Amino acid sequence: xxxxxxxxxxxxxxxxxxxxxxxxxxxxxxxxxxxxxxxxxxxxxxxxxxxxxxxxxxxxxxxxxxxxxxxxxxxxxxxxxxxxxxxxxxxxxxxxxxxxxxxxxxxxxx
Amino acid sequence: xxxxxxxxxxxxxxxxxxxxxxxxxxxxxxxxxxxxxxxxxxxxxxxxxxxxxxxxxxxxxxxxxxxxxxxxxxxxxxxxxxxxxxxxxxxxxxxxxxxxxxxxxxxxxxxxxx
Numbered sequence: 057x058x059x060x061x062x063x064x065x066x067x068x069x070x071x072x073x074x075x076x077x078x079x080x081x082x083x084x085x086x087x088x089x090x091x092x093x094x095x096x097x098x099x100x101x102x103x104x105x106x107x108x109x110x111x112x113x114x115x116x117x118x119x120x121x122x123x124x125x126x127x128x129x130x131x132x133x134x135x136x137x138x139x140x141x142x143x144x145x146x147x148x149x150x151x152x153x154x155x156x157x158x159x160x161x162x163x164x165x166x
Numbered sequence: 167x168x169x170x171x172x173x174x175x176x177x178x179x180x181x182x183x184x185x186x187x188x189x190x191x192x193x194x195x196x197x198x199x200x201x202x203x204x205x206x207x208x209x210x211x212x213x214x215x216x217x218x219x220x221x222x223x224x225x226x227x228x229x230x231x232x233x234x235x236x237x238x239x240x241x242x243x244x245x246x247x248x249x250x251x252x253x254x255x256x257x258x259x260x261x262x263x264x265x266x267x268x269x270x271x272x273x274x275x276x277x278x279x280x
Contacts, residue, residue: 089268098170098256098271099209144209152266156201156209 060145060157068163075132077160079145089146169193172272189240189257198240201256216263247279
């Protein structure tokens with residue numbers, strides 16, 4: 057069954073702007089991960105945030121986690137054309153099952 | 167050399183053919199996974215292997231048959247597939263199943279069933 061649900065399904069922004077994607081889930085988790093997928097390629101791990109963490113940074117990426125609302129957000133600052141891709145959240149629950157959402161398609165306009 | 171390698175990258179087969187997808191990981195990981203990615207659907211977990219033992223089979227039809235001869239190699243044998251099986255098949259590995267961390271994915275095998 058699906059766990060993570062990304063929002064929005066698709067997002068188009070101008071290069072240089074910030075992009076924010078959200079993920080909501082239903083059951084308790086051990087950690088939540090964000091992945092990126094370029095068209096027709098494999099997924100690439102971006103960042104992992106554990107259930108006892110609230111915020112994490114990696115370069116231009118900022119991830120927040122609110123376990124009380126069962127939601128997470130991924131912020132990409134100062135977007136670039138190369139950021140055009142699909143972004144997926146994946147939740148790892150107490151049974152160590154990993155479940156992916158449907159993803160957000162991000163398009164950076166020149 | 168990439169961490170997880172999948173071959174072939176593209177495969178076209180008829181419904182009566184038998185083919186196999188291969189995955190190899192060079193990361194020393196103990197867990198390997200097969201995922202199916204169809205258009206407009208979430209990634210579907212098909213099979214999970216830990217230390218060469220199958221630990222999960224998510225109600226996958228028997229026309230898909232996995233094989234894990236050792237912790238570095240994973241195969242997906244395909245037989246009598248249907249057109250709706252056309253999809254991107256992704257292999258992934260992780261260090262362990264317990265306290266699962268980052269998954270490392272291959273580039274996928276794009277399968278088209280005619």
